[in-house]
Amino acid sequence: MLSGLASAASVGKPATTQAPVSVVFLNPGYADEPFWLEYVAYMHDAANDLGMQLRVLNGERDPLKLLQHAREVLQAREQPTYLVFVNEHYVGPEILRLFADSKIKLFALHSTLTPDQQAIVGGSREKYRNWIGSLVPNDEEAGYLMAKALIAMAPASAGEMVAFSGVKQTPSATLREAGLYRALAEHPHVRLKQLLYGEWSEQRAYEQASVLLARYPEVSLVWAANDEMAFGVMRAAAEKGRQLHYSGLNNSKRVLQARIDQRISVLVSGHFILGGCAMVMLHDHAAGLDFAARGGKDQQADLFRLLSRQESIRLLRRIDKHAAKLDFRRFSAAFKPRLQGYDCSIEALLR
Known part of the structure; x- marks a missing residue:
């Protein structure tokens, strides 16, 4: 389970050297939707910190468009290492079926398959072996x-x-x-x-x-x-x-x-940094450090919290100064070999 914040003091060199990891994110929201803009910004920050490649395809709140993007990824000559999807409009099972024979690894972010859906298609690393896991907020x-x-x-x-x-x-x-x-x-x-x-x-x-x-x-x-x-x-x-x-x-x-x-x-x-946390987990997975060994293949991040007036003032100041950036290497097992579990939260932005 994800909670708290890892200390930056112990960030060191990565445990392994690897080629850039490529990720495609199927964003269910609009390209100009405020929440998803901020969410994707943290994914890009994490990608930059970790030397990853990130491409975002916007579904514009249309499940048919989202699935069309998925098919385009599947048919492209250059395919990503990972495809990250959200179970918005319950499209998760269809995405899993589309990529059943693909070498692309799938990861559910923000919302995963419901228990009813998993009763039919199975959980991660079961029927669809290339669905490697999920990360959702509380x-x-x-x-x-x-x-x-x-x-x-x-x-x-x-x-x-x-x-x-x-x-x-x-x-x-x-x-x-x-x-x-x-x-x-x-x-x-x-x-x-x-x-x-x-x-x-x-x-x-x-x-x-x-x-x-x-x-x-x-x-x-x-x-x-x-x-x-x-x-x-x-x-x-x-x-x-x-x-x-x-x-x-x-x-x-x-x-x-x-x-x-x-x-x-x-x-x-608090959940706006969730995508950045997922990028850390995928970075480590590509480096041979399976996140399943550090909290399980399906993880819930305890990110949500009530914000007081004073905390809202502090967070707004950080965002206004465009300083609301985290060094996502501090959360990575590749940079912190002794890491036992993934810790990710907005505490650093509130201090």
Whole structure:
């Protein structure tokens, strides 16, 4: 399991010398989507630190386009060492089938195959031997942390909440919802009036909230599975003169500033460096240092955490100065032969 932060003091020379490792990342998001822009930036930082080659293909929130990119990678004359995919819209099994006879190694990032999917196609290193593993964040915990902190702002006697989840066919959304329901079960005095799927979109959430808030005049709490949807609800509430408490998730400059200004009451973040951590694991795997020996073939990174106002100020300053860069060699077993497990978090950016 990934947690904490490794010390930079013990970073040394790599354990082995290797040719550049090439990686293609099938990004499910839009090319200009703020979250994925930041996410990919850390993957590029890691690639530069580790001497790897990274190419990103954007799916534009279209599973058909994402699968077309996968086919192009498979048919290309020059093929990468690794293909990194996200199980957005549950496309994981189809990607595994496409690459079943390929020498390209597959790695699931951010969201992996669901238990139901794995019951049919198997887990990593089983039926599809070239699917070598996965790395995901603690999404259920993120949903729980947001809900718990938001519920604390409800009246002691009773409270009403509405919730905005992401894309329905996405493990990240499903897991964050599970965290929400776990928190609600612990606090039955708060009632969830309705959950909608805002599809991670500010405009979609705005349109939904414009109708929903009129339906529930007593609602005071808004749980949103990302920052864009929170801003959409906020815009609709402002038009109706409603004062509400919001949760949000991500690390955009906009949401960090909203947390600082206390327009967002609860903010969870930390997973934006997950792709960089995956690059470290693939770098080591290519060097003959299998990450499975350091935490297992399928790992969960405990990256999500609540950000206080002061922590949001510090993180925003780092990003504003374009100094929010980590030396990803510090996390690599190739540079730290005594490494027992992969430690990766945003603690260094908050100190």
